[in-house]
Amino acid sequence: DGGITQSPKYLFRKEGQNVTLSCEQNLNHDAMYWYRQDPGQGLRLIYYSQIVNDFQKGDIAEGYSVSREKKESFPLTVTSAQKNPTAFYLCASSIDLTVLYGYTFGSGTRLTVV
C-alpha cells in the first residue's frame, strides 16, 4: 500500500540539541511539505519541496532546515535556533504543487523539549 511514513512517533529533545524528523513516501509524489500544528491553531507551513534538490521556505521556516536528496524522502531538522519547538509535526505530499488532488498526510511526530 502506498502512503507516507513519519518517524519517530514521539521525540524528546534537550535544550540546545538538533533533532531530525523522518518522512518517507512511496506514492511517487513530486511535492512534499512539512507543517507544524499547535493546539487550537491551523497548520502552519514550514518548508515545501517541488522536486529533488529543491525546497522553499514556508511561513515559519526560522529554526528549521530540510533536504530533498531523494524523491521519496524529505527529512526535517529542528535546530537549536528554534526557540519553541514543542509541537506536532506533520509531513504531507501531493502529486504536484497544484494540490488539485489534495494532500496525503503522515501520522505525525510529536516533539517535546525536556
Next chain:
Amino acid sequence: KNQVEQSPQSLIILEGKNCTLQCNYTVSPFSNLRWYKQDTGRGPVSLTIMTFSENTKSNGRYTATLDADTKQSSLHITASQLSDSASYICVVSAGAAGNKLTFGGGTRVLVKP
C-alpha cells in the same frame, strides 16, 4: 490576509445525533475548499473537496456545503458514531494553481454513548 475561522472550537454530541460545523473564510482568489478529519495523534484524512461551482458534496454520513457568495462552508455529520470523535479541519486553497493553503484551527468533536 487569508483567514479561515471555524466554529465551534469544540462540541459534545450524543451518539446517533446530528451536528453541523461551520467554516468562514476570507481567502482570495478562491480555488477550492476541503474538509479533513483528524483523529488524535494522527494525520488529517480528506473527507470532501469542493470547487467554486459546487455547493454540496457528500461522503457517507458527512455532507459539506459551500456558499461562495457568503464565503461560508458547513460540514454536517448525520447519525453520529463514536468513531466520529475527532478534529475536523477546514482548508481553503487560493491562487490560480490552488497551491496557497490556509488551514482553520479545527473543531474538536466528541461523540458520547
